[in-house]
Amino acid sequence: MVCEAYKESSVFRIGGDEFVVVVQGSDYKARHEIFDDLKESFEKSYKQSDKDPWLRFSASLGMSEKRIGRYDR
Numbered sequence: 001m002v003c004e005a006y007k008e009s010s011v012f013r014i015g016g017d018e019f020v021v022v023v024q025g026s027d028y029k030a031r032h033e034i035f036d037d038l039k040e041s042f043e044k045s046y047k048q049s050d051k052d053p054w055l056r057f058s059a060s061l062g063m064s065e066k067r068i069g070r071y072d073r
Helices: 031-046
Strands: 010-015 018-022
């Protein structure tokens, strides 16, 4: 789901079920919308009570941003 959401960005698995996305290109410009859509997709999947628990997905999501200015180089 994460790789499908961020089509132009690199997705890295950093541990068992932990992933990091380095957002770039048009994904960066739409980062808030993509994040909100992904969060909604996970919530919708998890609420499908008619499916077996192992077919429903959930996730803890967060976003952090580091802007590079002329004093950060």
